[in-house]
Amino acid sequence: MGQRWLTSILGICMVIGMPAAVESISAGAQDMGAADMVLEGGSSGEVPFPHRRHQESLTEGCQVCHDMFPQKRGSIEALKAEGKLESKQVMNRLCTACHRQSRRQGVDAGPTTCSQCHQR
Ligand code: HEC
Ligand code: HEC
Ligand code: HEC
Known part of the structure; x- marks a missing residue:
């Protein structure tokens, strides 16, 4: 097996592999977070x-909730501890408000x- 042959196979793999790699990077760019919490x-x-x-x-998108707290686990409790969110504010003004x-x-x-x- 010649080295030139091996090089061209590697070249083809890179060309084929490239779009898939780019796609997986952009698909992974947005962290969707846990399905259930x-x-x-x-x-x-x-x-x-x-x-x-x-x-x-x-259909409103992520910001309907994440305007109030960042996309980070424990952020609601952290903001409440810092006094930046009131107790029950998320519950009343976000969750229950939308459901009602x-x-x-x-x-x-x-x-x-x-x-x-x-x-x-
Ligand atoms: C109906 C409200 C709501 C919507 C809409 C929403 N989230 Fe969240 N998200 C939450 C809550 C609540 C938490 C948990 C916050 C906490 O733990 O204090 C959270 C946490 C997260 C986290 C961190 C959790 C983890 O598992 O790492 C990520 C990342 C995230 N959201 C991404 C998104 C993205 C991306 C969208 C839009 C496609 C979205 N969220 C839409 C309510 C929402
Ligand atoms: C749609 C879901 C939902 C409903 C309905 C709901 N809650 Fe909540 N509740 C939450 C969430 C989410 C939190 C945590 C975020 C916050 O404090 O806003 C919470 C927080 C709380 C807390 C803790 C507050 C703190 O800071 O320690 C109490 C107490 C509470 N709820 C009582 C109630 C009572 C009483 C009712 C009925 C009148 C009720 N909840 C209805 C979702 C709900
Ligand atoms: C902008 C609107 C909106 C916000 C904000 C929202 N919800 Fe909901 N929620 C819905 C809708 C619509 C449904 C019913 C349709 C569905 O299940 O997808 C639902 C369903 C639910 C259910 C029932 C799921 C089931 O198994 O039947 C729970 C529990 C729930 N929400 C909790 C919450 C909590 C807790 C929050 C706040 C952290 C929240 N929701 C914020 C719109 C919202």
Whole structure:
């Protein structure tokens, strides 16, 4: 097996491999985060949150939620600790507010009662 042959095979592999590599880099550029997570719910108990399901069903995009807190696990609790988010602010002004609004518009909406969200 000649070295020139090996070099050209390597060359072809690089040409074929390049677009796939570029595609996987751009596809990985946005970290979607965990599909499901459990949020801190204080004395009322933790709150299971289907993250992916919201990403898929909400047409408003990521910022509808991430305007209020960054795309980082534990960011809500961190901002609450710093006094930059009030206790229950995310719950009332984001989660429940959107679920109520959807319901008013007659759309399939998420839970609006305490025990549907909080689990003990
Ligand atoms: C309905 C609200 C909502 C929407 C919409 C949303 N997220 Fe999130 N996201 C959250 C919550 C809540 C957390 C957890 C924050 C915490 O732990 O304090 C989170 C956390 C994350 C994290 C960190 C979690 C991890 O597993 O590393 C990433 C990354 C993320 N989101 C990306 C996105 C992207 C990208 C989009 C849009 C395609 C998006 N999110 C849309 C609510 C949302
Ligand atoms: C749509 C889901 C949802 C519903 C409905 C809901 N909660 Fe929450 N709750 C959350 C989330 C998410 C958090 C954490 C973020 C925050 O503090 O805003 C939370 C936080 C809390 C906390 C802790 C606050 C803190 O800082 O320690 C309490 C207490 C609480 N909820 C009580 C209630 C009560 C009482 C009800 C019913 C009247 C209720 N929740 C309804 C999602 C919900
Ligand atoms: C901008 C609108 C919007 C926001 C903000 C939002 N939700 Fe929802 N949520 C929905 C809609 C619409 C559904 C029902 C459709 C679906 O399941 O995709 C839903 C469904 C749910 C469900 C029920 C899933 C199931 O299995 O039936 C839970 C639990 C939930 N949301 C929790 C939360 C929590 C906790 C937050 C805040 C961190 C939140 N949601 C913020 C729109 C929203």
